[in-house]
Amino acid sequence: MSKFERRIYNFCAGPAMLPTPVMEKAASEFLNYRGSGMSIMEDSHRGKLFEEVLDRSLSLLKELLSVPENYEIMFLSGGASLHFSALPLNLLKDGESADFAVTGIWAKKAMEEALRFNPVKKIYDGEDHKYTESPELNDSMVNPGAAYVYITSNNTLLGTRYANIPNITKAPLIADMTSEILSRKIDISKFGVIFAGAQKNIGPSGLSVLIIRKDLLRRSGRTVPILMDYALTAKNKSMYNTPPTYSIYMAKLVFEWLKDLGGVEKIEKINEEKAKILYDYLDTTSFYNAPVKPNSRSVMNVVFTLHDKNLESKFLAGAEEKGLHGLEGHRLVGGLRASIYNSMPKEGVIALVEYMKEFEKKV
Amino acid sequence: MSKFERRIYNFCAGPAMLPTPVMEKAASEFLNYRGSGMSIMEDSHRGKLFEEVLDRSLSLLKELLSVPENYEIMFLSGGASLHFSALPLNLLKDGESADFAVTGIWAKKAMEEALRFNPVKKIYDGEDHKYTESPELNDSMVNPGAAYVYITSNNTLLGTRYANIPNITKAPLIADMTSEILSRKIDISKFGVIFAGAQKNIGPSGLSVLIIRKDLLRRSGRTVPILMDYALTAKNKSMYNTPPTYSIYMAKLVFEWLKDLGGVEKIEKINEEKAKILYDYLDTTSFYNAPVKPNSRSVMNVVFTLHDKNLESKFLAGAEEKGLHGLEGHRLVGGLRASIYNSMPKEGVIALVEYMKEFEKKV
Numbered sequence: 001m002s003k004f005e006r007r008i009y010n011f012c013a014g015p016a017m018l019p020t021p022v023m024e025k026a027a028s029e030f031l032n033y034r035g036s037g038m039s040i041m042e043d044s045h046r047g048k049l050f051e052e053v054l055d056r057s058l059s060l061l062k063e064l065l066s067v068p069e070n071y072e073i074m075f076l077s078g079g080a081s082l083h084f085s086a087l088p089l090n091l092l093k094d095g096e097s098a099d100f101a102v103t104g105i106w107a108k109k110a111m112e113e114a115l116r117f118n119p120v121k122k123i124y125d126g127e128d129h130k131y132t133e134s135p136e137l138n139d140s141m142v143n144p145g146a147a148y149v150y151i152t153s154n155n156t157l158l159g160t161r162y163a164n165i166p167n168i169t170k171a172p173l174i175a176d177m178t179s180e181i182l183s184r185k186i187d188i189s190k191f192g193v194i195f196a197g198a199q200k201n202i203g204p205s206g207l208s209v210l211i212i213r214k215d216l217l218r219r220s221g222r223t224v225p226i227l228m229d230y231a232l233t234a235k236n237k238s239m240y241n242t243p244p245t246y247s248i249y250m251a252k253l254v255f256e257w258l259k260d261l262g263g264v265e266k267i268e269k270i271n272e273e274k275a276k277i278l279y280d281y282l283d284t285t286s287f288y289n290a291p292v293k294p295n296s297r298s299v300m301n302v303v304f305t306l307h308d309k310n311l312e313s314k315f316l317a318g319a320e321e322k323g324l325h326g327l328e329g330h331r332l333v334g335g336l337r338a339s340i341y342n343s344m345p346k347e348g349v350i351a352l353v354e355y356m357k358e359f360e361k362k363v
Numbered sequence: 364m365s366k367f368e369r370r371i372y373n374f375c376a377g378p379a380m381l382p383t384p385v386m387e388k389a390a391s392e393f394l395n396y397r398g399s400g401m402s403i404m405e406d407s408h409r410g411k412l413f414e415e416v417l418d419r420s421l422s423l424l425k426e427l428l429s430v431p432e433n434y435e436i437m438f439l440s441g442g443a444s445l446h447f448s449a450l451p452l453n454l455l456k457d458g459e460s461a462d463f464a465v466t467g468i469w470a471k472k473a474m475e476e477a478l479r480f481n482p483v484k485k486i487y488d489g490e491d492h493k494y495t496e497s498p499e500l501n502d503s504m505v506n507p508g509a510a511y512v513y514i515t516s517n518n519t520l521l522g523t524r525y526a527n528i529p530n531i532t533k534a535p536l537i538a539d540m541t542s543e544i545l546s547r548k549i550d551i552s553k554f555g556v557i558f559a560g561a562q563k564n565i566g567p568s569g570l571s572v573l574i575i576r577k578d579l580l581r582r583s584g585r586t587v588p589i590l591m592d593y594a595l596t597a598k599n600k601s602m603y604n605t606p607p608t609y610s611i612y613m614a615k616l617v618f619e620w621l622k623d624l625g626g627v628e629k630i631e632k633i634n635e636e637k638a639k640i641l642y643d644y645l646d647t648t649s650f651y652n653a654p655v656k657p658n659s660r661s662v663m664n665v666v667f668t669l670h671d672k673n674l675e676s677k678f679l680a681g682a683e684e685k686g687l688h689g690l691e692g693h694r695l696v697g698g699l700r701a702s703i704y705n706s707m708p709k710e711g712v713i714a715l716v717e718y719m720k721e722f723e724k725k726v
């Protein structure tokens with residue numbers, strides 16, 4: 001069976017739905033990769049089959065994101081949390097400070113982890129308005145001596161994003177793009193480092209990608225654990241140790257799918273359409289509430305609540321019955337959330353809005 | 364298609380062959396995990412489906428290895444190399460030293476990485492005899508003040524193992540069991556820490572398991588990067604961050620398969636039979652050569668050479684034609700190697716020996 005017989009719409013925040021054609025392709029060659037008589041999962045990472053997969057993944061990612069030549073692209077084991085530690089260790093000299101814009105819980109976690117190794121400064125804290133908007137950051141906010149400025153470009157948990165990437169030139173801008181990488185056109189040259197856990201727009205969990213300006217690779221001069229050492233990973237073309245080969249294979253399929261679809265420009269339009277359908281509806285009803293300020297709304301993670309919170313479990317149970325899965329909000333904040341990553345088809349969003357309307361009428 | 368139509372014998376050292384029934388089971392539910400309408404790869408790590416997978420994986424591993432109650436078992440992202448750094452960071456106080464028995468390249472790498480953080484002492488070096496045997500280690504060799512004694516229990520690259528686990532009581536014994544975990548009965552209580560990359564006897568690459576005596580969890584008191592922090596990972600039951608969910612699912616299938624087969628005791632007998640078939644043949648011919656001393660021979664990785672090294676590429680090409688894949692030795696040492704992990708059926712070893720005999724006759 002290499003076709004879905006039944007396919008739900010999965011709104012989980014990640015690990016998340018992967019594109020249906022990608023899953024079907026992976027299923028079709030799961031037991032026999034290109035006639036080899038084995039799964040790609042079973043082949044040596046030094047084998048020709050996998051080396052081709054790795055090269056192709058990295059070159060497709062470079063192409064899809066228009067990564068300039070002065071950047072390195074690499075895969076690492078572990079998700080975004082790996083980089084929470086690896087960034088200060090690779091980029092900050094002993095005692096050097098970094099600036100953090102705390103637009104949500106992930107930025108806060110990244111800052112707290114950096115603080116275990118180095119001083120940090122908060123240049124923005126959205127806690128006062130419950131993280132319902134993203135700030136306008138600019139160079140005047142950057143502290144003297146800050147070795148970098150850290151942002152979470154899209155906030156999975158709270159459903160905010162920077163509608164426009166901040167224009168920071170006084171220090172390298174570092175962005176956690178876990179939940180929006182490949183979803184909209186980004187000018188990579190505005191960043192010192194971009195990183196992303198794979199489990200939203202790239203592939204299975206346990207893998208992350210890093211895009212780093214080459215001059216930052218050996219900045220700290222510190223002793224960095226080998227699997228967190230950006231320079232070592234770059235030098236060994238993501239193969240210092242055995243990489244998560246199957247996850248990289250899945251990433252390759254996702255990148256191929258995205259390229260065939262028309263690339264990031266095309267998916268950006270589709271993503272905007274999808275989010276608009278959902279936000280437009282949320283704005284016309286008082287039965288539901290979208291707490292995020294319009295200009296800061298994420299196109300990937302649509303956070304909303306029911307006016308009557310007591311109806312939440314009924315809403316979720318009814319949704320599951322209709323094959324609309326994973327709509328509960330993050331356990332730290334509650335409420336509801338529809339994660340509509342690249343892989344979520346427009347039909348899924350339409351089905352969700354139909355259900356929401358129906359639920360509103362019914363109760 | 365959820366059955367293999369063609370299946371080769373894959374002798375790769377890792378990523379390696381996985382058990383055929385495991386691959387077929389994974390294929391059969393790849394697109395629809397237990398009627399959920401999605402892949403387990405796509406479900407949230409906080410979802411009931413995955414939490415059940417994680418719990419079951421950990422409890423099966425505990426059962427298969429008879430892990431005592433005073434040990435923690437956990438999954439981490441990244442392979443054995445992660446622990447090369449994590450061990451000194453978690454276990455050694457600033458300035459404390461550890462002892463290393465260097466029976467091969469992996470032990471050497473582990474020692475070199477530890478040396479970046481702490482002093483180390485070599486209590487054995489097999490370089491003089493080209494790592495063709497394993498030493499008898501004992502307490503009299505342990506340096507005063509050594510916080511632990513480190514061994515590679517089975518040496519993937521050079522095909523050696525400790526036939527008997529050293530009896531060390533003066534300091535906790537730490538073992539890299541990547542290439543032999545679950546292949547023979549081990550008395551866990553002899554160890555402070557056991558770790559293993561998954562890609563030999565457990566599942567896909569990018570995952571590792573750690574078994575650690577609870578009193579060692581917070582030993583160093585150092586600042587350890589979050590994804591390498593053993594105590595934090597234990598406290599969060601391997602879910603501090605999003606774990607490599609699909610790899611853990613595959614591990615679960617492998618553990619279930621092994622349990623159904625009869626557990627570690629049963630597979631140990633099968634493994635000994637398989638290795639005997641191959642070594643017995645190697646010992647009767649001068650056309651091939653098995654360099655490892657009999658008592659140190661690995662049951663998982665059988666290293667051999669051709670008397671006439673010029674025939675190697677011909678040997679390998681002929682083997683591939685017969686569906687005997689991945690027999691080249693590690694790129695650092697050359698020669699030939701048959702990795703015959705738990706998943707390699709006896710028939711695969713018989714087919715290899717038949718081919719070796721045929722090749723010997725033909726050339």
